[in-house]
Amino acid sequence: MTKTPGLLALLYGALLALVPAPPVTAQQGPAPQLGALSGEEALLPRLNGLALVARAPGTTASRQTGVQISLRLEAPDEAALAARLQDAIGRPASLESLHRLVAYVRLHFREAGYPFTLVTLPEQDITHGSVAILVQPSLLAQAPTVDGAEYFEAESYRRAIRVQPGQTINAETLEADVALLNANPYRDVKLVSAPGREPATTALTLVTQEQRPYDFTLGFSTDVFDGEASTNLNGSAVFGNVLGRGDVLRYDLGADPDNSTSIAHTLTFSHFLRGGRRLQASAYYTKPKNEFSGVFRQVQSTARFGLTYHAPGLGTKAGEQQDWYVGVEVSSEEYELQFAGIPVSRTDVDLAYLKAGWSRARRLERGQRSYGVDLLLSPGDFSGGNSDARFNAARSGATADYAILRPRFSQSMALPVGGTWSIAARGQIATGKLLQSQQFNAVSGNAVRFGDVSVYGDHGLALQNTLTVSDWTFGNWRFTPQLMGDVAAVRWTGNSTGALRNTRLAVGLGAGINADISGRATLSLNAGRLWWQTTNESRSEFAISFSLSVGL
Numbered sequence: 001m002t003k004t005p006g007l008l009a010l011l012y013g014a015l016l017a018l019v020p021a022p023p024v025t026a027q028q029g030p031a032p033q034l035g036a037l038s039g040e041e042a043l044l045p046r047l048n049g050l051a052l053v054a055r056a057p058g059t060t061a062s063r064q065t066g067v068q069i070s071l072r073l074e075a076p077d078e079a080a081l082a083a084r085l086q087d088a089i090g091r092p093a094s095l096e097s098l099h100r101l102v103a104y105v106r107l108h109f110r111e112a113g114y115p116f117t118l119v120t121l122p123e124q125d126i127t128h129g130s131v132a133i134l135v136q137p138s139l140l141a142q143a144p145t146v147d148g149a150e151y152f153e154a155e156s157y158r159r160a161i162r163v164q165p166g167q168t169i170n171a172e173t174l175e176a177d178v179a180l181l182n183a184n185p186y187r188d189v190k191l192v193s194a195p196g197r198e199p200a201t202t203a204l205t206l207v208t209q210e211q212r213p214y215d216f217t218l219g220f221s222t223d224v225f226d227g228e229a230s231t232n233l234n235g236s237a238v239f240g241n242v243l244g245r246g247d248v249l250r251y252d253l254g255a256d257p258d259n260s261t262s263i264a265h266t267l268t269f270s271h272f273l274r275g276g277r278r279l280q281a282s283a284y285y286t287k288p289k290n291e292f293s294g295v296f297r298q299v300q301s302t303a304r305f306g307l308t309y310h311a312p313g314l315g316t317k318a319g320e321q322q323d324w325y326v327g328v329e330v331s332s333e334e335y336e337l338q339f340a341g342i343p344v345s346r347t348d349v350d351l352a353y354l355k356a357g358w359s360r361a362r363r364l365e366r367g368q369r370s371y372g373v374d375l376l377l378s379p380g381d382f383s384g385g386n387s388d389a390r391f392n393a394a395r396s397g398a399t400a401d402y403a404i405l406r407p408r409f410s411q412s413m414a415l416p417v418g419g420t421w422s423i424a425a426r427g428q429i430a431t432g433k434l435l436q437s438q439q440f441n442a443v444s445g446n447a448v449r450f451g452d453v454s455v456y457g458d459h460g461l462a463l464q465n466t467l468t469v470s471d472w473t474f475g476n477w478r479f480t481p482q483l484m485g486d487v488a489a490v491r492w493t494g495n496s497t498g499a500l501r502n503t504r505l506a507v508g509l510g511a512g513i514n515a516d517i518s519g520r521a522t523l524s525l526n527a528g529r530l531w532w533q534t535t536n537e538s539r540s541e542f543a544i545s546f547s548l549s550v551g552l
Contacts, residue, residue, distance in 0.1 A: 034084075034101055035091030042092040049130030050085055052105065057132040061125035065089075073135055076112035081105075098131065105133055113172040114138075116193065116202045137168045141196030144204040151213050152187060156244055157206050169202055176274045181206070183272035184248065186213040186240040213240030219522075219549035221255065225452040225530075226541045232263055234549065247271050255445070262288030276312040281305075284331075288454075302437050304331035306355075313360070320362040323372075327355050332385070333437055335394045347393045349435065350385030353378035367413035367420070376404040376438075391435065398433040405429045418470035427461040433493050434458050442488035442506040443532060449486055450508035450543040451530035457490025457504065476518040483511050484528065506532040510543070521550045 036042050049064040051057070054072040066089060067082045069075050088101060102119050109117040116138030124132055142165050146154035161177050163169055174191060181189040192205040218235040234254035242249045252266040264286040271279045284304040306329035313322025331351045337344045359372030380400030381387060391398040405428070412422035426447075428440040440460025443451050447462035464486045471480040486508040493502075510528015517523070524547045531540045 034088035034097060034104065036094035036097045040094035040096050042094055043098075044093040044126065044129050044131075046129055047088055047091060047093040047131065048128065050088060050101070051130065051132045052081075052085075052135050053132050054135065056122040056134055057124050059123065059125050061127040062130040062132065063128045064130045070135075073137070075135075076109070076114070081108050084108075093131070101131075102133060105135060109135070109137070110171075113170045114168070115171050116169050118200050136200035138200055138202045139196075140165050140167055140169055141198065141201040141203045144206050146206045146208065148208040148210065151210050152208070152241055152246065153244055156246065157181060157189070157208065161204070161206075169204075174204075178206075179276065180272060180274050181208075181246070183276070183278070184213075184240060184246045186211045214238060215240075216552040217549050218552060219547060221545065221547035223452055224544040228452075230452070234547070242269070245271075262286045278310045280308045280310060280327075282308075300336075300436060301334045302331055303333075304329060304351075306330075308355070313358070320360060322358070322360045324358050325356065329353055329355060330382075331437070333394075333435065335435075347390065348385055349390045349394050350383045351378065351435070351437070352382035352386055364411075364413070367411060369409075369411040371407075371409040373408070374404075374406040376406075378402050394435055395433060398435055402434065403431045404434070404438060420468045422464075422466045422468070424464040424466075425462065428459055430458045430493065432458070440490050442490045442504065443508075443530065447486065447488040448506045448508040448530065448532075449484060449526070450510050450528040450545075451506075451532070451541060452543070453530075453532060455488075455490060455504055455506050455532050457502075458493040460488065460490040462486065462488035478516045479513060480516075481511070481513045484526070485509050504533040506530065508543075519551075521548065523548055 035047070049062065050067050051062070051064055052069045052073060052075065054070045067085045069078055069082055075081055084104070085101070088097065091097075098121060102121060106117060106119040109115075109119070114137050118134075118136040118138060120134045120136075122132065122134045140163050143158050144161050146157045149157065160181050162173055178189055178191050181187065187208050187210045189206055189208045192207055194203045194205070195201070196203045215238040216236070218233075220231055220233050222229060222231045232255060236253070237251045239249045241247075248270045250266075250268045250270075252268075253263065255263060264284065267283040269281045271281075273279065282305070284306075285302065287301040306327055308325045308327030310323055310325045313324055316322045329351070333349045333351065334346065335349065336346045354377045355374065357372060357374040359370065361368065361370040378401055380402075382400075384390075386400050388399045388401075391400050406426065408424075408426040410422065410424040412420055414420050430438075436456060439456040439458055440447075440462075442448055442455035442457070442460060442462065443453050447460070447464070449464065465484065467483040469481045469483075471478055473479070486506075488506045489503055491503045508528055508530045510526060512524065512526030512528075515523040524545075526545045527543070529540060529542050531538065533539075
């Protein structure tokens with residue numbers, strides 16, 4: 001039995017295994033010609049058989065014909081691979097064409113998610129025109145090494161990597177595992193690979209850059225409106241590695257963005273999942289006080305709990321983010337009507353509704369644009385407090401079954417002369433009369449940003465405009481002035497004659513300046529005038545707001 005001179009020397013050893021595979025993101029060029037080309041020296045006048053094997057074939061010549069792929073390889077998309085390799089059968093084989101065959105097999109495994117696969121031509125006898133290609137999917141040599149861990153335990157990084165020592169490494173699985181680690185905002189993890197000590201093994205290192213996974217802010221805000229001043233505390237506490245699992249827990253104390261007359265307590269817990277998904281649980285409590293004509297006052301307390309599931313949108317393009325979510329919220333509310341500080345009536349109501357939404361954010365050439373929509377569906381009769389009778393007692397004509405649609409849009413643009421202009425719009429459409437906690441407030445942080453009054457409606461539309469002038473620095477202080485112009489309209493659902501009688505407007509114009517102090521504290525001063533409509537008249541008042549927030 002003879003061996004073709006020269007070719008055996010080429011096949012002896014695993015020289016090709018030393019050639020690193022291109023990056024996973026490399027683009028394929030035109031389909032390679034797998035047979036010998038004109039001008040190439042033919043080492044075999046005809047390639048009769050081609051085998052992809054998991055073990056070296058030894059020195060006995062094979063009479064195998066056609067294309068065979070070892071079952072032990074569990075080759076991805078095996079039918080397509082075999083069909084492509086079939087193009088080389090029956091054609092002359094050259095040194096260059098064998099190189100192309102090896103490169104194509106390596107490319108196939110790499111693009112299927114196995115970039116560390118070793119593909120070589122082992123020592124063999126090709127007397128009968130049959131060639132074997134040794135394919136060795138790389139195995140994880142040992143548990144990944146962690147470099148740079150300071151606040152997060154190294155073992156928590158290893159737990160996120162699903163491949164175990166001795167198992168085949170899949171790139172898609174690794175990418176999902178690293179993305180899960182990077183979902184936590186307090187670390188940036190990169191994966192580095194290197195050849196293992198044993199053949200066909202790979203060593204992995206997780207290189208991480210961490211930030212302190214906890215953050216605290218404390219501050220206050222003072223508002224002067226209609227001759228009265230009020231001061232409230234605000235702050236937040238964030239823990240970015242709850243129970244050592246990389247989950248994030250956040251507590252916020254501050255003015256309710258939908259009702260500046262109340263302080264809201266919000267607790268949010270985020271648990272990250274693979275594939276850019278997350279579970280989020282939230283708890284919320286607020287107790288606004290709304291003045292009525294004369295000496296009447298309504299005190300409303302709301303305790304709410306929600307659970308939502310978030311997932312990224314399919315087909316998300318570069319430079320954009322999409323988020324879909326579904327969830328459920330339940331809340332318990334207490335409505336107490338007081339006369340001269342004395343309770344007159346009290347109604348307890350339970351709310352339970354499904355919610356779903358979608359949002360999209362895109363980077364523009366000179367700014368950013370985002371938009372989305374939220375949907376709330378309340379079927380009613382969830383409990384005794386979730387009945388039409390309870391809702392009607394809290395507000396005449398309200399029912400427990402309703403739906404709310406809330407669209408929103410925002411865009412910011414850099415101006416050629418410096419500074420930025422941003423616009424934000426949000427709206428609400430409801431199917432019927434709503435309780436106050438779910439109505440649209442025309443004067444709030446999400447609508448007209450000046451003043452301390454309540455202008456509620458079942459339906460609403462608000463438009464905020466902000467012109468930010470180029471900032472300037474003085475020592476460690478950075479000042480950013482801005483001009484603001486807001487307008488909002490709300491409409492009650494009812495039987496009043498004429499749409500205008502059910503519609504109330506609010507307009508705010510003002511200016512402000514923000515000061516950042518060494519990145520640790522923020523001062524804000526805003527002043528403006530609010531025009532708004534009450535039930536029987538239009539009013540106008542001047543408003544001033546000052547706030548300080550310090551990072552601890």
